[in-house]
Amino acid sequence: MQKKRSRIQIINQQKVLDAGTEIFAKYGFRGATIDQIAELAGMSKPNLLYYFKNKKDIYLAVLEQTLNKWLQCLMEWQVTATPEETITNYINIKFEFSRDHADGSRVFANEILEGAPILKNLLGEDLKRIVGEDTRVIKGWVKDGLIRPIEPIHLIFMIWAVTQHYSDFSAQIETLTGKTLADEKFYKQAKKTVTQIILKGVLI
């Protein structure tokens, strides 16, 4: 049993997590510095280290926070009725996540580019289980003749890839289109086009 966190502690730890997410998103674990995070969080480095004993601890906390949000997102969808509804819903949720947690998504991207040394363990079993369930659902649809015979895992990867692309590579997208998912019109257009192509692509 651990002592109740004080008001200041709660505020400052969250400040560090927010700043850490932003910095790690840009530079990855190795490239980020405690000074950068401290400055963005508006406190001195030793002050920050009063809340997190070292850089790795900040990183772990950021990863865990993001991970929870991501897993929650992945489990949020439900096999409601038709595959059409279910897939539409799934893409919706993923797009929403990409828009609202772009920095978290980029922290993940950086971590995976480094070979996912931490995430591999943190994620391993949970993600495999979730993906396994998704795969089973899709396999069921194929068996029932509701969608074309496709390899489920690649459909899942496609949806992840596209939605994450809009957050992870937003710098590139912005250069080319002048827009990001923050632009409501662009957001809807992207979601609509992607949903349409995937639905028509898999439905019979």
Next chain:
Amino acid sequence: MQKKRSRIQIINQQKVLDAGTEIFAKYGFRGATIDQIAELAGMSKPNLLYYFKNKKDIYLAVLEQTLNKWLQCLMEWQVTATPEETITNYINIKFEFSRDHADGSRVFANEILEGAPILKNLLGEDLKRIVGEDTRVIKGWVKDGLIRPIEPIHLIFMIWAVTQHYSDFSAQIETLTGKTLADEKFYKQAKKTVTQIILKGVLI
């Protein structure tokens, strides 16, 4: 007019570029160290700095080399006959690039995650022009009623996103499936599924 590069120069500069690509792919510009690159290239740090005067110069050379390959890849496809053939061909080429230049792809990913400070200038106009041409072709197909009315840019992003996903996030993919694009069977299956979904998704 610059002097002809010596035999040793050619060999060692390429060694540095190869090592640099691998290290920058993992850690990005900030996270990579000259020592790591030097060690992987099998030479001492001062020796490496005899060929490239500083870290940024190595990075620029790596980016440029990768950029040339990427732009070449993007321009390799041709509007042959039907949209079906053309899109299939385009996806083929991108998948091949992801498999054969995974580290280069990751260097790009890292650069874009950092906000593409260098690439923005290096790439800016060239990429815009290429994407503009692609967009025009797709718009033509829509007008001619050959494919469904979709927003071309998002189709392009979809194809980029998916193919790059297999190289950039191969660590995640390997955790989940035990496979990478290096596995011939997996490569063909991924390409086939993606091609099928996108073709059925856009063709009328």
Next chain:
DNA sequence: AAAAAATTTTACCATGTGGTAAAAATGCAA
């Protein structure tokens, strides 16, 4: 083979970065 040019090594240095110790300041409960 000798001289010149190119390459590699050795020995550095300045700065950046992760992290600590302890004093000073602040918040808070009695």
Next chain:
DNA sequence: TTGCATTTTTACCACATGGTAAAATTTTTT
């Protein structure tokens, strides 16, 4: 308001990292 606990600042340190100078070595040219 006083005393205790929490928080913040100041002043550091050790090591990593980017980079340099110059000597030593190897390669190439004459």
